[in-house]
Amino acid sequence: MKMAGKFISFEGPDGAGKTSVIKKISSELGDKLGDQLMVTREPGGNSISEAIRKIILNPVNTQMDVRTEALLYAAARRQHIVEQIIPALNEGKTVLCDRYVDSSIAYQGAGRQIGEKEVWQINQFAIDGLEPDLTIYLDIESAEGINRIMQHRTDEINRLDVEKLEFHQRVRQSYLRLQKNNSDRIKLIDASPALDKVVEQVRNTILQKYPNLF
Ligand SMILES: Nc1ncnc2c1ncn2[C@@H]1O[C@H](COP(=O)(O)OP(=O)(O)OP(=O)(O)O)[C@@H](O)[C@H]1O
Numbered sequence: 666m667k668m669a670g671k672f673i674s675f676e677g678p679d680g681a682g683k684t685s686v687i688k689k690i691s692s693e694l695g696d697k698l699g700d701q702l703m704v705t706r707e708p709g710g711n712s713i714s715e716a717i718r719k720i721i722l723n724p725v726n727t728q729m730d731v732r733t734e735a736l737l738y739a740a741a742r743r744q745h746i747v748e749q750i751i752p753a754l755n756e757g758k759t760v761l762c763d764r765y766v767d768s769s770i771a772y773q774g775a776g777r778q779i780g781e782k783e784v785w786q787i788n789q790f791a792i793d794g795l796e797p798d799l800t801i802y803l804d805i806e807s808a809e810g811i812n813r814i815m816q817h818r819t820d821e822i823n824r825l826d827v828e829k830l831e832f833h834q835r836v837r838q839s840y841l842r843l844q845k846n847n848s849d850r851i852k853l854i855d856a857s858p859a860l861d862k863v864v865e866q867v868r869n870t871i872l873q874k875y876p877n878l879f
């Protein structure tokens with residue numbers, strides 16, 4: 666599905682630095698693009714998807730079935746696409762999205778072991794062909810990502826953050842497979858150096874696809 670705008674997603678294991686990178690890149694892009702830039706995140710972006718986010722990530726919901734979790738992410742995604750992403754792309758905007766369908770393949774498909782193919786299939790109904798034009802994959806060793814979250818972060822520690830190391834390792838391996846199999850769309854950035862260095866790599870990668878964006 667080709668649209669007027671540019672759809673750029675950011676992916677990676679927990680603690681890779683997506684939120685930090687998007688903050689810096691969006692502040693640079695915002696100077697040039699103004700209201701032609703939209704920054705958003707999954708699950709979330711509107712009141713229905715934010716409500717679903719609260720249910721999924723609430724640490725008290727220990728009884729949630731893994732397929733229920735996968736379906737809730739897909740439902741939040743659908744609402745986000747319809748309310749935010751498609752209108753913005755139709756208006757020619759550049760959309761920076763913190764996580765998209767690759768997160769479900771990696772976390773639910775591999776992390777929860779539902780199956781990557783199965784999770785891809787249920788998400789086809791939600792995304793109806795809408796894939797990012799470019800995906801920035803921030804790669805970090807699982808233990809390092811979790812360490813960053815536990816050491817530094819002052820906001821929410823959610824139900825997925827507290828999963829065991831093996832869960833996060835399955836997630837990372839799935840991301841690496843996705844990147845290898847979709848290397849035209851998904852670009853791998855080493856997220857282990859200092860933030861400014863990572864941002865520089867991300868900026869260069871975006872410029873390779875969109876030379877005049879910054
Ligand atoms: N390159 C970096 N080096 C060291 N620390 C970093 C780096 N990037 C981010 N951090 C720190 O790691 C923590 C997690 O970063 P951030 O929230 O940006 O990651 P994230 O990928 O969005 O995580 P999550 O998916 O769990 O929301 C923050 O405390 C942040 O300051």
Ligand SMILES: Cc1cn([C@H]2C[C@H](O)[C@@H](COP(=O)(O)O)O2)c(=O)[nH]c1=O
Nearest residue numbers: 679707708738764765768769772825826
């Ligand atoms: C979209 C999506 C997300 N997740 C997980 C990944 C994270 O642990 C949380 C989102 O929290 P963040 O701090 O905003 O990154 O949800 C997932 O398991 N499946 C998905 O499709």
